Amino acid sequence: GQQVMQIPQYQHVQEGEDFTTYCNSSTTLSNIQWYKQRPGGHPVFLIQLVKSGEVKKQKRLTFQFGEAKKNSSLHITATQTTDVGTYFCAGPLGGYQKVTFGTGTKLQVIP
Amino acid sequence: DTAVSQTPKYLVTQMGNDKSIKCEQNLGHDTMYWYKQDSKKFLKIMFSYNNKELIINETVPNRFSPKSPDKAHLNLHINSLELGDSAVYFCASSQGSAGGQPKGEQYFGPGTRLTVT
Numbered sequence: 001g002q003q004v005m006q007i008p009q010y011q012h013v014q015e016g017e018d019f020t021t022y023c024n025s026s027t028t029l030s031n032i033q034w035y036k037q038r039p040g041g042h043p044v045f046l047i048q049l050v051k052s053g054e055v056k057k058q059k060r061l062t063f064q065f066g067e068a069k070k071n072s073s074l075h076i077t078a079t080q081t082t083d084v085g086t087y088f089c090a091g092p093l094g095g096y097q098k099v100t101f102g103t104g105t106k107l108q109v110i111p
Numbered sequence: 112d113t114a115v116s117q118t119p120k121y122l123v124t125q126m127g128n129d130k131s132i133k134c135e136q137n138l139g140h141d142t143m144y145w146y147k148q149d150s151k152k153f154l155k156i157m158f159s160y161n162n163k164e165l166i167i168n169e170t171v172p173n174r175f176s177p178k179s180p181d182k183a184h185l186n187l188h189i190n191s192l193e194l195g196d197s198a199v200y201f202c203a204s205s206q207g208s209a210g211g212q213p214k215g216e217q218y219f220g221p222g223t224r225l226t227v228t
Binding site for chain 2: 033037041042043044045048086088098099100101103104106
């Protein structure tokens with residue numbers, strides 16, 4: 001079925017290193033959202049991308065939507081311990097255009 | 112004031128029991144959702160309501176029955192609980208819906224951790 005995959009599943013980085021998670025959809029998406037879930041917490045919206053090739057920045061976070069609108073990436077520069085959590089992409093897939101969440105990337109930052 | 116609230120936060124119960132989880136949002140949103148997050152952290156939509164009408168009903172066992180008394184509330188009732196129902200259940204809301212697709216961000220509640228023994 002239609003799905004949204006993320007890689008890697010887990011990532012351990014030393015504090016100060018960069019981190020990237022990739023999101024791939026089986027079909028073209030009209031938009032893509034990114035969420036962050038801290039350990040024990042709930043998903044919190046980060047950003048929405050709509051245009052092909054769109055790039056948006058939020059401080060140390062850079063979000064990109066692929067030209068074909070089937071993939072996206074989130075890049076964190078110089079990670080901090082506050083970046084720890086699971087990052088999800090989400091896009092409208094399937095019947096009723098329901099929002100399908102990606103498989104998530106769990107980020108651990110070693111101080 | 113909490114935007115999306117859920118009760119209870121934790122729920123421990125035995126197999127075969129019936130339980131309910133309540134959700135309320137004070138954001139004035141039209142659309143509310145229930146998600147299930149399993150032990151591997153996969154987040155899967157279960158139901159979506161828009162203005163009290165069911166929009167999305169995923170392949171969820173009919174032991175799960177959502178009820179929306181008004182657009183600010185979406186409750187989830189589960190009959191005959193099974194071990195596999197153990198998970199964290201999140202309620203969420205968003206402003207507007209185009210065929211079930213949120214317009215803009217979804218706001219999630221704090222979650223209800225259900226443990227079935």
